[in-house]
Amino acid sequence: MKIHLAGPNNTVLKDTIKITGSKSESNRSLLLSALYPGIEIQNLSNSDDAQVMESGLMQKKGTVNIHHAGTAMRFLTGYFAALEGSDVILTGSKRMTERPIKILVDALNELGADISYVNEEGYPPLRIKGKKLAKNQVSLPANISSQYISSLLLIAPSLENGLELELVGKITSVPYINMTLGLLNEIGIETSFQGNTILVKPKASVNPTALVVESDWSSASYFYSIVALSDVGSAITLSAYKKSSLQGDSVLQEIYTDFGVETSFGKNEITLIKASDTPKSFIDCDLVNAPDIAQTIAVTCFGLGIGCHLTGLHTLKIKETDRLEALNTELTKLGADISVTDKTLTLGTSSIMNKDIAIDTYNDHRMAMAFAPLALRTSLVINDAMVVTKSYPDFWKDLEKLHFKVREL
């Protein structure tokens, strides 16, 4: 579906929006509840990625297709590898067959798993025959994707002797590792993370617990961008959020002060307020701990006409699409002065914004959602707009609530 998007007539925005649960917390919680009966999950994400995770966990034989969901691909690889009696082909979308998984497969096979490649070595689809994993120590490179580490950590307490992981190299996306450990701790599993070593103690069963998934901070980023591009006095309330979050993308609160957006916490909610019309003139930001908000920040800077230098982006090339190339192409179409390397993005100060440009989304939900706030400055076309269902199925409905004009073409 292709849409034409225009901003609201009144650009002082006021509304309240309930955002679905974090897909990262949801997919971890779903896996833990499959391993440990008695875990109840509240505010589960309604995203495609959580749905494929939930149905994947119910299978033990045959083909399991997780479409575009990186977390489901990586977490289910660990899950099936340690699930005695399972025999599955784990596969996904065409893009998923291009996203590397060798580091995780090598680590699991080293622990005693039986995983082989159906086609190309190092990439899905995988043939996984579940068995008891005999060893409890392994080391793996930590600079490509933290999801490999989280996958091992999630099954770790169910292994007879727990797990000791040694992380090699510079660790990327650290908050996601801490999120995994935080959830293990919430259900009573002991862990430690010191230097490059993570330890997880074994646990045969857990007490009945409710895991309350916080709403998704990466999804909140699009409203930060909308508020940044709106007029002073705008106030958008989002629920359900906690002051002490497991999600690294909650760093948005600090980053967006540079764009004049203040965050105030209420009970289970945040209000984003456009407090000032004088954003910083240049944004310098290392996003190694929060890669999923890179697209949002780059587009906010472009919308405000301010330059930026974003670093720590080396993982963006292996996500839903090569996000650095996608940003380069789409922002150039809009008139931006942009350059990218394989780990950085630089945007020059610019006042040009071409009108009615059709934004391609490359099967990447974040391309569609990151560009949408620009409708406050110019009308846009978003191609393949329903890509948003990967993490945020109600995104366009929520923009209509804010009086954006969303017209199907």
Ligand SMILES: O=C(O)C1=C[C@@H](OP(=O)(O)O)[C@@H](O)[C@H](O)C1
């Ligand atoms: O563990 C997770 O839930 C995630 C980890 C990050 O991936 P990388 O560790 O591959 O950067 C992030 O980009 C992804 O959206 C979700």
Ligand SMILES: C=C(OP(=O)(O)O)C(=O)O
């Ligand atoms: C990278 C992402 O997801 P995944 O790796 O889980 O597909 C994302 O949602 O931005």
